[in-house]
Amino acid sequence: MTTRLAVVSVAGVVTVQDGGRPGRMHEGIPPGGALVPELLGAANRALGNPPEAAALEIVGGCTLAAEGGPLLLSLDGAAPRRLLPADAEEIGPGRAGVRYLALRGGLDVPEALGGRGTLLVAALGGFEGRALRRGDRLALGEDAHGEPMEEGVAVELAGEAAIRVLPGPDLERFEADALERLLREEFAVSPASDRVGMRLVGPPLRLRGGERGASLPMLRGAIQVTTGGEAIVLGPDHPTTGGYPVLATVIRADQGRLAARRPGAPVRFRAVSLEEARAAAGGRPPLLVRVASAAELPRCLELRHEVFVRGQSVAPELEIDGLDPACTHFVALAAGELLGTARLRVTDDGHAKAERVAVRAAARGRGVGAALMRALEAEARRRGFGELRLHAQAPVIAFYQRLGYVAEGPLFEEAGIPHRAMRRTLL
């Protein structure tokens, strides 16, 4: 007899979900995927499954049993446990409003349009295209490539921390105070939330005009506001287009954290920059760029030594040119680690000039240089300069061009390295 997972009882909505079926939104098919991908991934990894293998997404609770033989399962990434045919596994509410039960090998439901997850509105995928009921029996897959992890996989969903958003893209369709309200007030998760969207209970957010517009492209995380002023955060099974404007969008790294909150839980929002959002998406601590304190200057000089003297064989006496005391120094930090530095100098003829832009070799390609330049520009602008100048080493001219700098004049040599003068107008 084949080993199967039997559903003994269900109280709530239990569906098969996986990594979703991206790439079909132009057919009107939402991307799907787990409400909380972090928990699905943890449960699967604990069992040696690929992180997006099909598993049960449990909103509410259910009781399950093994049939025909023992099963190895993990709930939300907890240490794998064996479920014997004689035992029933009762799953109630967890810390999060939604739980994931994965089985070693994954659930063997047929792939439909590129995914195994259930899209209820279209009766697509999962187990017969529907939520599970008492008496259903699910087969197991052979989709396990690694060894189970005895201690499980821990997931931190950062409790009630503010959910990070990027404002827009439809800000012009709202009254001026709408974004401010979203970022200042507290909202609560409405019980009328599902995989299509999470409704928020809170102060109304006012639209300008208030008419339903033409259909716009929609995405998971979009905070749509209805004509009545109610906010709905679109979930994985959202319609691919919609007529309500979007006030702000939850960043990818926080979509699971938000979806994990149970009805009634408080929600606050915080606006972040695109750079911070992308760093979070890459699992990296956010980048912080600011003016260096006097105590940080020696660390800046060390980094410059590493980049210019050891990395590019610049003579130490040229690197330390005696002008540092007259400059404003900047640091780029991530989780306290110095990743980059640069200085802003006012030249003898009264121009703002960016100098000694240094990024630690291991941190290149992550936008550190660009973030430093933006900070220097902001400081120069603040002091009333209309442009920022620099001497770019020949190999990085293209980098500065992408940031809006224009090269001028011929190549010249500085510290034994070919350079060109560049400048950018500050508006």
Added chain:
Amino acid sequence: MSEASLLVPTPFGDGAWRWPRPPESDAAQLLAALRGHPGVRDVVVTEGHVCVSFDPAQPPRGLVERLAEAARAGAAERAIRELWIRVRYDGPDLEEVAARVGLPPEEVVARHAAASYRVALVGFLPGFAYLRGLDPRLELPRRASPRPRVTAGAVAIAGPYSGVYPLDSPGGWHWIGTAVGFRAFSPAEGAALRLGDRVRFERAT
């Protein structure tokens, strides 16, 4: 200033960009070009916008240039599919539509079946195609209160559009007929109608 530099994207969260549709651009052409671009996860083209989503940790490069190129291409280089859908004009809203537009039901049917439609947008539900080309005499705002349930295959009109419901769902459009032998969405094939397709309705007798 180059054409590409005018196509400034608006960030839509950290994992997507949205542009206003370049004037004169062909929706299907934009969709095909952007879907094939490295690093692109999903593309949605509506009548007013283009939206491209991707992994926020690795935003794709060269999208603006690709978009500009596709916008220039226009519809000329693309083969256009034409689909015929047979319709039984037996919808529960047919009489009301006729009364509201001031035409006999027979004339509403004749005008609906005579027009040539184009898929202007796919969205709202899997496989739901917004068909442009409706006879302007048949334009009506959506129903004041949506029907709680419209069955899959319902042929309906609202505003400047006609459409075929892909699934049983609530519906705010005026239900005038039933498609025969046509499914707008199937779990095996996905959406039957694609952006840019030409669609004709034929009266089933």
